[in-house]
Amino acid sequence: MVFIIFVIFWACVLSLVLSKVKSGRMAKWAKLFRIVTVVFSVSIFTYWFIKKSAVGFIDNSVGLQVINKLPQTLDFYVINVNNPEKNGVLESKHIGKIRPEYYRVEYLKMDQSNEYWIVGYLGKKNLVYFSQHSVPNKNIDQIVEVQNYINQSLKLSEAAKKQVDAYNYENTKLGIWVALDLLLLFLNLVLIVRKNK
Incomplete structure (x- = not known):
């Protein structure tokens, strides 16, 4: 999921840059890229949020x-x-x-x-x-x-503490990237809707 979040981030940044292209043959391709980026991003985040909020039942667990x-x-x-x-x-x-x-x-x-x-x-x-x-x-x-x-066990609890700290750090980092992606996605969506009006 981390790789996909990076892809969405850079695609949203490129979409914002392409929003400046307003004329010529490139304008159609830029608009198409921006629409595909928004639809793909919304689909991925919808799937991810539903998966995260669903009950974590696992087969053979x-x-x-x-x-x-x-x-x-x-x-x-x-x-x-x-x-x-x-x-x-x-x-x-x-x-x-x-x-x-x-x-x-x-x-x-x-x-x-x-x-x-x-x-x-x-x-x-x-x-x-x-x-x-x-x-x-x-x-x-x-x-x-x-x-x-x-x-x-003091020894094992120290290992567990380090593991939990690393887990929380990774989740915090992921949360920051997701927040940035959602912000860029919102900006792209607003620009597309505003141009269509």
């Missing part, structure tokens, strides 16, 4: 239910450990903020993994919960009740 039994709202992340026997790759996912006595359900792709970690934050940087879980049977969904503030 393990359902994970995280229940917050603590008296405070915590922000939870789940980290899937792929190929743990070979110094595996860590994949982060933001479960979300869970209020006391509430739960969230997440679906984990466990094809190349039999272990996941749950990380809980109180605020943005204060890691107050870390637990490590194995999945011996991938046909049974997992239920984790967070009942106290624990850190099962």
